[in-house]
Amino acid sequence: MKVGGKVITSRLIFLCLGSKPFAPPINGLKETGFLTSDTVLKLERLPKRLGVIGGSYIGLEYGHFFSAMGSEVTVVEMMPRILPMEEPEISSVAEKVMGKYMNIFTNKRVVEVKKEGNSKLMVAEDLTSGERSVFEVDEVLVATGRAPNTDILKPEKGGIEVDSKGWIITNEYLETSQPGxxxxxxxxxxxxxxxxxxxESMVVYYNAVLNKRIKVDYHAVPHAVFTYPEIASVGLREKDAIKKYGEENVLIGLARYEDTAKGEAMGVKDYFVKVILRKDSREILGAHIIGPYASILIQEIVNLMYTSDKTYTPILRGMHIHPALSEVVERAFFNLMEPSQYHHVIREHFHWI
Incomplete structure (x- = not known):
């Protein structure tokens, strides 16, 4: 590995390059100036009006943060809904609630950013009608994803393969195309x-340092969106489960926060737990939660998805403290139904979805 004019050699090399914010080629964006997740917290003064390009995890988390601090936040997302990687009903509830404290616009692509006096203007084009809207803000935050840092390191010069986007290609042991x-x-x-x-660092430690052959297992990677409301997901979405196993072999469980004693005491509405199971084996395929403490509630499900049989039996047999919010997870597994019935129930409970 060459650093400056010095060549460093080692039996083992770990490439932990991280990533960087991706900024799309928007006319005038660079000239006008913009913030990213790497720079936004370096602001010394709270912007009165913050424009956010991108309505997914990073954009909504920072939108929530600045809205709570007192900024007027405008989020522009080019997809038909915010959080496009989440279940549609999760996105719908999130937009309904977040729309109370942020201005959210979907199906619009920002095509130009320009300076006007002390303000910045975001020009967005509706992807259906072509109609243009102009949003006047003080700062623009670009939250449109991440990009690799391999353009700096140039690992391909050392024979390390990268994909078409520049991410380093690894096998199931997290080895690159070069030994060690x-x-x-x-x-x-x-x-x-x-x-x-x-x-992954644990897997690499076992394989590289302890000479084991441990494969990475990504079948149940959880994530959370730290907004209000909080969102957490793990495993397959409904459409992916149906595509893989067939609708006739998929069951869906649903429980609303408000139908538990704790949820009622908290006065929350429209929040829920959705679980997806394989009908023939009762294997947990996925779970999706929107509501308070979602990132904590989902961990019980994540842990079961890493057991040998991956079933929900321990949740049914174990006692859940009453009145605790964890009862909403338990109830979801007690309330299983066919996908068609689930969507009927969703429409009944959440008529605006």
Whole structure:
């Protein structure tokens, strides 16, 4: 490995390059100036009006933060819904609630950013009608994903293969195409979460240092969105489960927060736990939660998905403290139904979805 004019040699090399914010080629963006997740917290003065390009995890988390601090936040997302990687009903509830404290616009692409006096203007085009809207803000935060750092390191010069986007290619042991060189965390572009990097570092330690052959297991990678409301997911979405196993072999469980004693006491509405199971084996395929403490509630399910049979039996047999919010997870597994019935129930309970 060459650093400056010095060549460093080692029996083992770990590539932990992280990633960087991706900024799309928007006319005038660079000239006008913008913030990213790497720079936004370096602001010394709270912007009165913050424009956010991107309505997924990073954009909504920072939108929530600045809204809570007192900024007027406008989020522009080009997809038909915010959080496009989440279940549609999760996105729908999130947009309904977040829309109370942020201005959210979907199906619009920002095509230009320009300066006007002390303000910045975001020009967005509706992807259906072509109609243009102009949003006047003080600062623009770009939250449109992450990009690899391999353009700096240039690992391909050392014979290390990268994919078409620049992420380092690794096998199931997190080895690169060069012996003794491993890549983990954002560098391999698989799952850009800190907890995944923590897990991968353990796999690399066992394989590289202890000479084991441990394969990575990504079948139940959890994630959370730290907004209000909080969101957490793990495993397959409904459409992916149906595509893989067939609708006739999928069951869905549903429980609303408000139908538990704790949820009623908290006065929360419209929040729920959705679980997805394989009908023939009772294997947990996925879970999706929106509501308070979602990131904590989902851990019980994540842990079961890493057991040998991956079933929900321990949840049914174990006692859940009453009145605790964990009862909403238990109730979801007691309330299983066919996908068609689930969507009927969803429409009845959440008529605006």
């Amino acid at each position: 060189v491993y890549a983990f965390g954002d560098a391999n572009g698989k799952y850009l979460f800190k907890h995944v990097a923590n897990y």
